[in-house]
Amino acid sequence: MAPVKILFLEDNDEDFELLRGYLRNGADARAFELHQARHQEEAIELCRGEDYYLVILDYHLGYMETDVSGIQVARQLMGLPSPPRVIMTSDNPGLAEDPDVDFLLQNNIPFLPKTEFLETRVWSFIRKIAPV
Numbered sequence: 001m002a003p004v005k006i007l008f009l010e011d012n013d014e015d016f017e018l019l020r021g022y023l024r025n026g027a028d029a030r031a032f033e034l035h036q037a038r039h040q041e042e043a044i045e046l047c048r049g050e051d052y053y054l055v056i057l058d059y060h061l062g063y064m065e066t067d068v069s070g071i072q073v074a075r076q077l078m079g080l081p082s083p084p085r086v087i088m089t090s091d092n093p094g095l096a097e098d099p100d101v102d103f104l105l106q107n108n109i110p111f112l113p114k115t116e117f118l119e120t121r122v123w124s125f126i127r128k129i130a131p132v
Helices: 013-025 040-049 071-078 094-099 101-106 119-129
Strands: 004-009 032-037 054-058 085-090 112-113
Touching: 004 013, 004 040, 013 032, 013 085, 013 119, 032 040, 040 054, 040 071, 054 071, 071 085, 085 119, 112 119
Parallel strands: 004 032, 004 054, 054 085, 085 112
Antiparallel strands: none
16 A cells, blocks of 8 residues: 655645654554645645645644635635645644634644654654554
């Protein structure tokens, strides 16, 4: 079976490497192939050209000069012909105040706080979504 392709839209390399380490250390490590996009346009373009099963989105995209959130990126991904599954993550407590947070609920997009970026928690989320 081919590895499950995961794209992590994350502008913080430390957070990306933390997730990569978790995936490499797990029992199902060979079942996943993790890629990183650092900005919205790169993530959308990669998802148009590749078959990503799962996209993990950082809610707060700090590199952006404009105020783009992971929710807005999720909306764009949901508009693709074959939209990937999505997990939203953030270290920003302001997510609950985002007027678009209902979009996450309506589309069954789970939220994983970065404060809970623990290996067992990450694996739990991925195992619920990915076919391994």
